[in-house]
Amino acid sequence: MTQENNEKTLLEGLAASDRKAIESIYRDNFNMVQSLVINNNGSADDAKDIFQETMIVLYEKARSGSFELNCQIKTFVYSISRRLWLKRLQQQNRFSTAGDSMEPVVPVEDELAGHEQRNAEFEMMENAINHLGEPCKSLIEAFYLQKQSMQEIAARFGYTNAENAKNQKYKCLMRLKKIFFTNYKNGNSDG
Amino acid sequence: MDDIKILDTVERYIRGEMRPDERLHFENLRKTNAEIDQLVVEHTLFLQQLNHFGERKELSSTLNELHTDLTEQGKIDSMKLKGKAKVVYLWKRYKRVAAIAASIAGITTITVTMLVNYLSPKAESAKVRELVNQVNNLDARTKQLDTKIDKVDKKSTKPVINTPARYNGTGFLIDGKGYLVTNSHVVKNSKNVYIQNNKGEQFRVKVVQLDLAKDVAILKIEDADFKPISYIPYGIRKAKTDIAEPIYTLGFPRNDEIVYGEGYLSAPTGFNGDTLSCQIAVAANPGNSGGPVFNHNGEVIGILSTKEVQAEGAVFAIQSKYIYQAIEELKKDTSYQKIKINSSSSVRGMDRVQQVNKIQDYVFMVKGD
Known part of the structure; x- marks a missing residue:
């Protein structure tokens, strides 16, 4: 009972991007995933990639409103990592029979399908922002991601006043939206 | 200038920063003005994506920091493969290469042996029969x-x-x-x-x-x-x-x-x-x-x-x-x-x-x- 509560607290912490919670999950599960990957033709770097991607899937699941984990975090993490690693092996044509293991697995197709969709969206946004160029990129990041105020931004980027910064940010935002939605529509019609 | 103001308003609306009466007024505007409504929908989606992007980026950097920290503290044993584990790891990683190398070596050996056999002069008695x-x-x-x-x-x-x-x-x-x-x-x-x-x-x-x-x-x-x-x-x-x-x-x-x-x-x-x-x-x-x-x-x-x-x-x-x-x-x-x-x-x-x-x-x- 205590463990269940503990896991729930951990996931709530993860959803809130609480560093302690993330650290705890990381520490408890990384070695397991690392041995899975390394025992199946992978390197330590592969293990790190796979585990962190798994953490993102877990985070997304924790964030989603319909969040309900009906197995241990460990099992969930293992199942996700295993699928992700098998998929990567297949892409590299190095498929091996990973999965003959003692660990229990749960079906994770839905999570991974959602994750792939979000991955694609993430890449679209990343591409769009990288296409912007400076100073637009930093300006947008400062306002929308770091949530800085227009006054701070004006001071940081050397605009005479917040109004100027706002003008500049508007132009950048319009460009970013244009790039992003072009890709987004293409991506959706393609996919 | 007008557009900037409109967007600013939309953003404030999405972020829920409006006062109740202002909000009511804006919602009425949405109902009557399809263009504004469209802008709100589109911008909501966009901001969601942008937020999502920001969160993922932050999480990724947190995970990377954690990885480094935990490795330094020895709480996870990343890249610290020693002794047998290291050997097993290297074997697992390179066994394909080793197998291919061994096959190539084998084939080469056989080919060379065959070539040498084929090209070197045989004892005459083997190939030539005395006609007695x-x-x-x-x-x-x-x-x-x-x-x-x-x-x-x-x-x-x-x-x-x-x-x-x-x-x-x-x-x-x-x-x-x-x-x-x-x-x-x-x-x-x-x-x-x-x-x-x-x-x-x-x-x-x-x-x-x-x-x-x-x-x-x-x-x-x-x-x-x-x-x-x-x-x-x-x-x-x-x-x-x-x-x-x-x-x-x-x-x-x-x-x-x-x-x-x-x-x-x-x-x-x-x-x-x-x-x-x-x-x-x-x-x-x-x-x-x-x-x-x-x-x-x-x-x-x-x-x-x-x-x-x-x-x-x-x-x-x-x-x-x-x-x-x-x-x-x-x-x-x-x-x-x-x-x-x-x-x-x-x-x-x-x-x-x-x-x-x-x-x-x-x-x-x-x-x-």
């Missing part, structure tokens, strides 16, 4: 009986040679006083050597010169029944013979009857470039060994000796100049100094049938036991 006929005992006995019957029929007083022949080949006279040439491999294993001519007469001979390296043997007839011959119709050629020159052979591959064969000189050297011999194209079988090879002038150009087992029609003959060498060697012994060899043929210019007719009496079957 190892008559089996049954054949020999039959032959012996035949001879006995012959002798009885002719009421000959000549004692029957009743040792079974184990080897037989061919030899030919080079000096009317009773000197013959054959291959040394025909006689080297025999204690007693006999010759038999086309008419079935047998004479006892002695091996007086045996050169195993050149495969030339000189025999001398030591039999009271043999009457010296004053003149031999063919000569032994000293010079080399040209490629494509027609040649013919006489020999005893059939154990009883002389057999004629013809062909041409196909190469100036023998097996694998052997300079002692030359290659001829002619039908040859066990029993032909030691037989003379004549050119169209009826000159002996060689002694038929071996044939290549793996190739059809490649027969080798010892070049005739080595007969002269053998004789020179023999002449060092004072008792053989009277040997004289013809170098010109009296059958020159005759047609082939006449040549063979004249020559065949001087070609003998050589038998050893």
Whole structure:
């Protein structure tokens, strides 16, 4: 009972991007995933990639409103990592029979399908922002991601006043939206 | 400027920063103005995506920081593979490479071995069969009986040679006083050597010169029944013979009857470039060994000796100049100094049938036991 509560607290912490919670999950599960990957033709770097991607899937699941984990975090993490690693092996044509293991697995197709969709969206946004160029990129990041105020931004980027910064940010935002939605529509019609 | 204000308002609306009355006013505006409504929907989606992007980026950097921290604190053992784990890891990672490398090494080894085997000269005995006929005992006995019957029929007083022949080949006279040439491999294993001519007469001979390296043997007839011959119709050629020159052979591959064969000189050297011999194209079988090879002038150009087992029609003959060498060697012994060899043929210019007719009496079957 205590463990269940503990896991729930951990996931709530993860959803809130609480560093302690993330650290705890990381520490408890990384070695397991690392041995899975390394025992199946992978390197330590592969293990790190796979585990962190798994953490993102877990985070997304924790964030989603319909969040309900009906197995241990460990099992969930293992199942996700295993699928992700098998998929990567297949892409590299190095498929091996990973999965003959003692660990229990749960079906994770839905999570991974959602994750792939979000991955694609993430890449679209990343591409769009990288296409912007400076100073637009930093300006947008400062306002929308770091949530800085227009006054701070004006001071940081050397605009005479917040109004100027706002003008500049508007132009950048319009460009970013244009790039992003072009890709987004293409991506959706393609996919 | 207007657009900036509108967007600002939309963003404040999405973020829920509006006062209640302002919010009510804006929601009314949304209902009446489709353009504003569209903008709100689109911008909500966009901001969601942007937020999502921001969160993921932040999470990724947090995870990376954590990874470094935890590794430093030793709470996870990333990249700290030691001892057996390291070996297992390296093995797992590189076993494919190792397997491929091993396969390549294996294939290379096999290929090289095969190439070396293929290219390196073989022991001649493996590829070349000496054309001495190892008559089996049954054949020999039959032959012996035949001879006995012959002798009885002719009421000959000549004692029957009743040792079974184990080897037989061919030899030919080079000096009317009773000197013959054959291959040394025909006689080297025999204690007693006999010759038999086309008419079935047998004479006892002695091996007086045996050169195993050149495969030339000189025999001398030591039999009271043999009457010296004053003149031999063919000569032994000293010079080399040209490629494509027609040649013919006489020999005893059939154990009883002389057999004629013809062909041409196909190469100036023998097996694998052997300079002692030359290659001829002619039908040859066990029993032909030691037989003379004549050119169209009826000159002996060689002694038929071996044939290549793996190739059809490649027969080798010892070049005739080595007969002269053998004789020179023999002449060092004072008792053989009277040997004289013809170098010109009296059958020159005759047609082939006449040549063979004249020559065949001087070609003998050589038998050893």
